[in-house]
Amino acid sequence: MKKIGLIIKREFSTRVRKKSFIILTILGPILMAAVMFLPAYLASLPTDDRVITVLDESLLLDFEKGKDEIRLRYLPPDKFDFASAQAFSEAQGDYAFMHIPLSEGGDPDFVARNVRLFRAGDISVSVESYLENTLEKYLQKEKLKATGVDPEIIARTKTKVNLRVINTDEGLETENATLIKMGIGYVAAFAIYIFIFLYGSQVMRGVIEEKTSRVIEIMVSSVRPFEMMSGKIIGIGLVAMLQFTVWIGLGSLFYVIAVSLFIDPQLAANNLPNAAANISLPDDGLLSIYSSLQSIDFFGIIASFIFYFIFGYLLYAALFAAVGSAVDKESDSQQFMLPISLPLILSLLVIIRALDNPDGDIAFWFSMIPLTSPLVMMARLPFGVAPWELILSMLILLISFVLLTWFASKIYRIGILMYGKKPTFTELLRWARYKN
Amino acid sequence: MIKAEGLHKSYGNHVALHHLDLEVKAGSIFGLLGPNGAGKTSFIRIINQITAPDSGQLFFNGEKLSASHIKKIGYLPEERGLYPKMKVGEQLLYLAQLKEVEKSQAKERILKWLKDFQLMDWKDKNVEELSKGMAQKVQFIATLLHQPELLILDEPFTGFDPRNTEIIKKEIQRLGEMGTTIIFSTHRMESVEEICDSIVLINKGKKVLEGSLRDIKQQFRSGNYDLILEESEISTWPAGIEILSQASLQGKLHLKLKLEPENKQSLLQFLSTKNLHLFQEEEAKLHDIFIQTTAEE
Numbered sequence: 001m002k003k004i005g006l007i008i009k010r011e012f013s014t015r016v017r018k019k020s021f022i023i024l025t026i027l028g029p030i031l032m033a034a035v036m037f038l039p040a041y042l043a044s045l046p047t048d049d050r051v052i053t054v055l056d057e058s059l060l061l062d063f064e065k066g067k068d069e070i071r072l073r074y075l076p077p078d079k080f081d082f083a084s085a086q087a088f089s090e091a092q093g094d095y096a097f098m099h100i101p102l103s104e105g106g107d108p109d110f111v112a113r114n115v116r117l118f119r120a121g122d123i124s125v126s127v128e129s130y131l132e133n134t135l136e137k138y139l140q141k142e143k144l145k146a147t148g149v150d151p152e153i154i155a156r157t158k159t160k161v162n163l164r165v166i167n168t169d170e171g172l173e174t175e176n177a178t179l180i181k182m183g184i185g186y187v188a189a190f191a192i193y194i195f196i197f198l199y200g201s202q203v204m205r206g207v208i209e210e211k212t213s214r215v216i217e218i219m220v221s222s223v224r225p226f227e228m229m230s231g232k233i234i235g236i237g238l239v240a241m242l243q244f245t246v247w248i249g250l251g252s253l254f255y256v257i258a259v260s261l262f263i264d265p266q267l268a269a270n271n272l273p274n275a276a277a278n279i280s281l282p283d284d285g286l287l288s289i290y291s292s293l294q295s296i297d298f299f300g301i302i303a304s305f306i307f308y309f310i311f312g313y314l315l316y317a318a319l320f321a322a323v324g325s326a327v328d329k330e331s332d333s334q335q336f337m338l339p340i341s342l343p344l345i346l347s348l349l350v351i352i353r354a355l356d357n358p359d360g361d362i363a364f365w366f367s368m369i370p371l372t373s374p375l376v377m378m379a380r381l382p383f384g385v386a387p388w389e390l391i392l393s394m395l396i397l398l399i400s401f402v403l404l405t406w407f408a409s410k411i412y413r414i415g416i417l418m419y420g421k422k423p424t425f426t427e428l429l430r431w432a433r434y435k436n
Numbered sequence: 437m438i439k440a441e442g443l444h445k446s447y448g449n450h451v452a453l454h455h456l457d458l459e460v461k462a463g464s465i466f467g468l469l470g471p472n473g474a475g476k477t478s479f480i481r482i483i484n485q486i487t488a489p490d491s492g493q494l495f496f497n498g499e500k501l502s503a504s505h506i507k508k509i510g511y512l513p514e515e516r517g518l519y520p521k522m523k524v525g526e527q528l529l530y531l532a533q534l535k536e537v538e539k540s541q542a543k544e545r546i547l548k549w550l551k552d553f554q555l556m557d558w559k560d561k562n563v564e565e566l567s568k569g570m571a572q573k574v575q576f577i578a579t580l581l582h583q584p585e586l587l588i589l590d591e592p593f594t595g596f597d598p599r600n601t602e603i604i605k606k607e608i609q610r611l612g613e614m615g616t617t618i619i620f621s622t623h624r625m626e627s628v629e630e631i632c633d634s635i636v637l638i639n640k641g642k643k644v645l646e647g648s649l650r651d652i653k654q655q656f657r658s659g660n661y662d663l664i665l666e667e668s669e670i671s672t673w674p675a676g677i678e679i680l681s682q683a684s685l686q687g688k689l690h691l692k693l694k695l696e697p698e699n700k701q702s703l704l705q706f707l708s709t710k711n712l713h714l715f716q717e718e719e720a721k722l723h724d725i726f727i728q729t730t731a732e733e
Binding site for chain 2: 217223434
């Protein structure tokens, strides 16, 4: 046992001291934060105003001002004709020029057919669709007026429905929070997926390195192959846990900083003038999210996450170690990687179904199969899973972990001393049957 | 020290060791010889408990070989290798601790060895920065840090220049004198003749020759003698002597004779009146014995 401790220590400390680890650990959350906040930040940046000169001879648009970055500049039809208006637009350097002709007898369809937009060059899609929508809106108003319907009445009869869904399963009649649960399930499953691939392949590479540097022969004369394999897997697993913890810690820190720097001032600025609205806002927005969060068993999810994270990693890492032992160089590992990566990728596909129907047959069975259960069960958990299902899934995973590790170590102990020809799958199975 | 009884090991259809019986006496420097694929590495791996035999038993100091003996064995594999990205000092400490040497004691011994081998300046360098010869020395040190009772050296001189070979050879001889049992596996027969007390020759998993170096050489005596005489002193030779070759060199006659042991005395008497410069029995070369025995099989 003391020897395993030494191996774990070496695997852990040599990796943690590497520059690449330190950089990735610190940079990871920054990159993630950048991916999350950059689009929002870019969208909040003021863009160049685009001014569109409008010669509205039908007075259709009612001097609509435009929106954020698209402004409409109206030229008085009594002072400008088409040619002079276009010349004026060009002289001003405006983005585009729109001409709404006068319709004989006020026929909206005539206007719709004859309105024109001019620009030297291509027109932006957003400008074009904005103008089309605006024209459609005002033309509809005109048509309603023509048939004697007051547009005000139409506006008043429009109703927005926000369906309040109650989950009766969760005792308290809390608000449904499907989207949040989907988010939690997906993020948890995806984190396990990433870490299994990232650190499982590190285990494999470590084994190949020991083989190619030929240090393995010296090692196995001091420690048993099983001790070497488990020491390496546990050591790298601890590196994964450290990195994950740092990422979560730094991520939350960045989140708090970002919120207080960018979002809080905006909220404060928006809310201060009307304190009354401030109180009513949480009622239908934040408060409902808050109350629905309460319906999720966070403790259970976190505990299960740690379990599936650890045993999912251990299960796959043993297989990665066996693959590493069977080959002499990384490029030979492809063939053996396929049966390992297949269940992982399959899990990701099943998750999409499981998030939509967490109690369905597909979701149930894949959360029992040990190679897919770590991901699929994590996707199901936020929606609530019967305790017996969870316990059964964990039990199956535990038993398979023991069996697969035993099997992998049988291949490993032969593979690490084999050089030369790349073995076939049948040969791997034969290795597993060798006595010692 | 090591006693093998009916050791048998096969991989699939390939028999690596065929019911091998073998004994390595304590304190001896024992040459484990054999052509490639003879089963030397399989035998060494069984002693190191890297693999287990299919049948047969191995005893270490009279006890059945067990995990507790690992720390008493030092092994220098033919395929050398260290962790390239680990510092020399750390690596040695790691390997020593895996052989259950106390940390403080290991550190002391590492310093002593690095000094002896003039590697002190490299202690905090990564192994990948060392020259091949230096890395080999570091590995040799790693094999000895836990002061093993049994030392297994598989082709220890490969990769060393003549100067370093001499250093390592002296070290091996010194360890032998201090009572360490050494199993020395090699193809280089001249180093075996210099170092080993006794040898075993195995071929295709079977033992073909065993004994002390002297006995084996005796066994393989050719009965050939080299003579140097003043030229044309002899016209007729006594009976029972066969002249294999003769040549004149700088006024002297160089002869190679074959004679039966019972005729030796009469020949010496015959030569006592002649102007004799050299009379020497041709020694059996291990190299020739090796080729002869492995070819017969």
